[in-house]
Amino acid sequence: MKIKKLVSLLIILAMAFSLVACGNKEDEKGKETETAPATSTSEDTDEADVTDEAEPVPTEEPVADKYPAFDFGGREIKVGIWWDYYYTSEHTDITDDAGLSNPETAQMKLDNVRRIEEKYNVRIKFVNLGWDGIIESINTSITAGTPECDIYYTDLQFGIPAAVNGLAQDLTSFVPADSDLFNDQIIMKPLEGLGGTYFFAEQGLPQNGIYLGYNATMLDELGLEDPRALFARGEWTWDKFAEYAAAGTQDTDNDGTVDIYGYGGVFTDFVNGLMFNNGGAMAATETESLSSQEVVETLEFIDRIYNQDKSGRPWNWDDWNDNLLAWSDGKVMFWTGQAWLLKQEADAAIAEGAELPFDYHVVPYPIGPSGDGTISSPVSGNWFIVPVGVQEPEKVFQVFEEFLNWHQGETELRDDPTWFESCFTTYEDVEIAFETGMNLRLDIWDKLSPGFDFGATIWGPIVVDKTSTVAQAVEAAKPVLQDAIDAFYSK
Numbered sequence: 128m129k130i131k132k133l134v135s136l137l138i139i140l141a142m143a144f145s146l147v148a149c150g151n152k153e154d155e156k157g158k159e160t161e162t163a164p165a166t167s168t169s170e171d172t173d174e175a176d177v178t179d180e181a182e183p184v185p186t187e188e189p190v191a192d193k194y195p196a197f198d199f200g201g202r203e204i205k206v207g208i209w210w211d212y213y214y215t216s217e218h219t220d221i222t223d224d225a226g227l228s229n230p231e232t233a234q235m236k237l238d239n240v241r242r243i244e245e246k247y248n249v250r251i252k253f254v255n256l257g258w259d260g261i262i263e264s265i266n267t268s269i270t271a272g273t274p275e276c277d278i279y280y281t282d283l284q285f286g287i288p289a290a291v292n293g294l295a296q297d298l299t300s301f302v303p304a305d306s307d308l309f310n311d312q313i314i315m316k317p318l319e320g321l322g323g324t325y326f327f328a329e330q331g332l333p334q335n336g337i338y339l340g341y342n343a344t345m346l347d348e349l350g351l352e353d354p355r356a357l358f359a360r361g362e363w364t365w366d367k368f369a370e371y372a373a374a375g376t377q378d379t380d381n382d383g384t385v386d387i388y389g390y391g392g393v394f395t396d397f398v399n400g401l402m403f404n405n406g407g408a409m410a411a412t413e414t415e416s417l418s419s420q421e422v423v424e425t426l427e428f429i430d431r432i433y434n435q436d437k438s439g440r441p442w443n444w445d446d447w448n449d450n451l452l453a454w455s456d457g458k459v460m461f462w463t464g465q466a467w468l469l470k471q472e473a474d475a476a477i478a479e480g481a482e483l484p485f486d487y488h489v490v491p492y493p494i495g496p497s498g499d500g501t502i503s504s505p506v507s508g509n510w511f512i513v514p515v516g517v518q519e520p521e522k523v524f525q526v527f528e529e530f531l532n533w534h535q536g537e538t539e540l541r542d543d544p545t546w547f548e549s550c551f552t553t554y555e556d557v558e559i560a561f562e563t564g565m566n567l568r569l570d571i572w573d574k575l576s577p578g579f580d581f582g583a584t585i586w587g588p589i590v591v592d593k594t595s596t597v598a599q600a601v602e603a604a605k606p607v608l609q610d611a612i613d614a615f616y617s618k
Contacts, residue, residue, distance in 0.1 A: 193305065194303075194305075194525050194528075194529060196246045196247060197247060197522065198247070198248045199247045199248050199249040199522060199526070200248060201248055201249070201250070202248075202249050202250070203216075203249070203250040203251075203252055204249060204250070204251050204252070204277045204278070204523055204526060204527065205252050205253075205254050205275070205276040205277050205278075206251070206252070206253045206254065206276060206277065206278045206279070206280065206511075206527075207254050207256050207261050207264055207265075207275065207276035207278070207279040207280065208253050208254065208255060208256065208261070208279075208280045209255065209256060209257050209258045209260070209261050209280075210255060211253075211255055212253035212255075213233070213236070214233065214236045214237045214240055215240060215251050215252055215253050216240060216244060216250040216251050216252060217252060218237060218240070220237075221233040221234050221237055231540075232533075232534075232540055232541075235533050235534065235540070236533045238533075239529075239530065239532075239533035240530070243526060243529055243530055246529075247526055249526055251526070251527075251530055254275075254276060256275075256276075261279060261280075261281070261285075262285045264276065264279070265279055265281070265285065265289050265294060265514070266289075266294075269289070269294040269514045269515060269516060270294065272516050273516060274514040274515070274516045274517055276514070277513070277514075277517050277520075277523045278511050278512070278513055278514075278517075278523070278527060279511065279512050279514060280509055280510075280511055281326075281509060281510055281511070281512055282509055283326075283506065283509075283510065283569075283571070283574070284574050286325075286326060286509075286510055286512055287321065287569075287571060287615075287616075288615060288616055288617075289512060289514075290321050290323070290325035290326070290512065291321055291413065291616045292616070292617075293515065294512075294514055294515055295325040295326075295512040295513065295514060295515065296325070296512075296513045296514065296515055296517070296520060297323040297324060297325060298317060298323075298324045298325065298327060298513070298524075299323070299324050301513075301520045301521045301524065302521065302524055303521055303524070303525060306524070306525070306528060307528060307532075308327055308528070312330060313330060313536060313538060314329070314330055314528055314531050314532045315327050315328065315329060315330055315528060315531060316328055316329075316330050318506060318510055318567070318569065319569075320411065320506075320568075320569035321412070321569070322412075325512055326510035326511065326512060327510065327511050328508065328509070328510045328511060329531050329541075330538075330541075331541065331542055332542045332544055332547065332561065333561050333562075333563075333564030333565050334466060334547050334560075334561075334564055335504065335507045335508060335564050335567070336504040336560055336561070336562070336563030336564030336565075337396045337399060337400050337463065337464070337465060337492070337504045337505065337563060338400070338464050338465075338489045338490060338491050338492065338559065338560060338563045339354075339368075339400070339461050339462065339463065339464055339489065339490050339491070339492055340454060340461070340462045340463075340464030340468075340469060340487055340488070340489050341354060341460060341461045341462075341487065341488060341489070341490060342375075342454070342457065342459075342460050342461075342485050342486075342487055343485070343486040343487055343488050344485035344486050344487075345375060345387070345460045345485070346371075346375075346460070347486075349374050349375065351371055351374060353488075354367075354368075354371070354490040355488065355490050355555060355559065358490055358491055358559075361494075361500065363490065363491065363493045363494065364493050364494050364495075365401070365405075365428050365493050365494070365495050365496065367493060368461070368493040369428075369431060369432060369436060369438070371389065371460070371461070372388075372389025372390045372432060372436065372438035372439070372460070372461060373389055373436045373438045374389065375387065375388070375389035375390075375438070375459075375460030375461070376388050376389045376436075376437065376438040385437075386458075387457070387458060387459065387460065388438060388439060388440035388458065388459050388460070389432075389436075389438035389439070389459070389460050389461060390432060390438055390439050390440065390459060390460070390461045390462070391439065391440030391450065391453045391454065391458060391459035391461075391462055392450060392451065392453075392454070392459070392461075392462040392463030392464075393447065393450050393451050393463050394442070394450075394581075394582065394586050394590075395573055395581075396463035396465070397429070397463050398425065398429070398581070398586075399504070399505045399570070399573075400463070400491075400492030400504075401425045401428060401429070401492055401493075401495060402421065402422060402425040402570075403492075403503035403504065403505070403568050403570075404491070404492045404493065404494050404495055404498050404501070404502060404503060405421045405424055405425055405494070405495025405496065405497050405498045406421045406495070406497045406498050406499060406501075407419060407420075407421025407422045407424070407425055407495075407497070408421075408422070408568065408569075408570040408572075409422055409570055409572035409608065410570055410571045410572040410575065410579075410608065410611075410612050411568070411569055411570045411571075413612060413613075413616055414609070414612075415605055415608040415609045415612055417601055417604060417605055417608050418601050418602075418605055420497060421495070421497045422601075423597060423598075423601060424495055424496060424497060425495065426585065426589065426597045426600070426601065427597050428495065429589070429590065430589055430590075430596075430597050433589075433590045434589075434590070434593060439590070440453060440458065440459050441591075442586070442590055442591050444587075444591065451463075451468070452472065454472075454487075455472035455475075455476070455483060457484070457485060464489050466547055466550035466551070466560060467550065469487070469489075469550050469551065470549060470550040473550075486552070487552065488552070488553065488555075488556050489551070489556045489559055489560055490559060491559060491562070491563050501566060502562060502563055502565075502566060503566045503567065503568045504563050504564055504566070504567055504568070505567065505568060505569075505570060505573075506567045506568065506569045506570075507567075544557075547560075571612075571615065572608070574615070575608070575611040575612065575615055578607075578610065578611030578614050578615070579604075579607055579608045579610075579611035579612075584600070584603065584604040584607055584608075585600050585601075585604055588600045588603075
């Protein structure tokens, strides 16, 4: 698989803005050091005979530090987390990390800590509070007005309630204007939602997107155009997907029973993929939006796939993996895809002595009738917050940004795409997977169980039991969802 140059392409794209911004300086620097081509004349030769003096070598001006130094008076910046983190001011040697795997980058991180300590007269400490401990610390110390830590690393299931209940600061209120967070975003990335920007994370390759996988061999046999080409032309829509799924639903042995379905997968990703690409969300704010046009359209389309076109593989309540892995057995043409899932099944086939017996690729979820063409995926992972009550948060943030910039902009040291690339079969698929992870949306509908169980209240009645219309299921589930949202935000 010849896709190892992807990281270089991504770095170039990610840094394009900064390169343009720095272009004038580089041009001037180039003019200082450029020398006109030498032309030999008798006059020049005579001069050379008289003197042997070397031409002066232009000296480069030192690069200005983006952030001015200040004296933080020996302050210790504490970061709350639930595991042991390397490297901080408490460490003196890279071997302090028993799990050391890359001595070069480890030394860079440790050297960066020493540099920051000297520049700001500060110490950086990551406090392992444990999972329960970090939740308790957020809910008690911040509420009391004396946050135990200057920064907390949160899982969204307890980070979101903290933000909603006024325990996290809106980053736009104090982050320096020249911060990477709101400019190049090479070091960090923000997460907008809940009426503000309360969360940030270390930047990295956008590997958490969701998309549809598809059996390219089946499509070829049916004479269907590659969905990636349709997507590139802006023609990959719900109607086109439904058309393809219907064509892929087949009784291959003519025994009256469908052997292959046009689509099959897990409902969590399927709902998010369709809903987000239709501009919708169920629980993105403190008020439910299950009954919004965008979400109702999504549920009606799912009803079309399963109940009208009958191109959706019947849901198996008893075996989640039967739904998740049907694709690798050739039982469906489209499926809910993620990088790890593709690799897991491809590697398993090889371990059993042969590759998967078909070609496969990925394509974004299709765009719905209310979508604007934006491709989105659900937010995942962990995010930092700066609690209310932290003194001089702008200085704390500046120090922490430099702490995360241990690579000094050489992002290839931080971002190793090797594993991610190995999950796909073509360069184009890797690009598509990255694109789906660029734009993340926050919706907590799948984090509200047991208060709100989408499977039991929506999916089951519409898709499995077929006892409710979309309108009936939505009307019954609205108050249940709202109660669950209220309970979640009151944590």
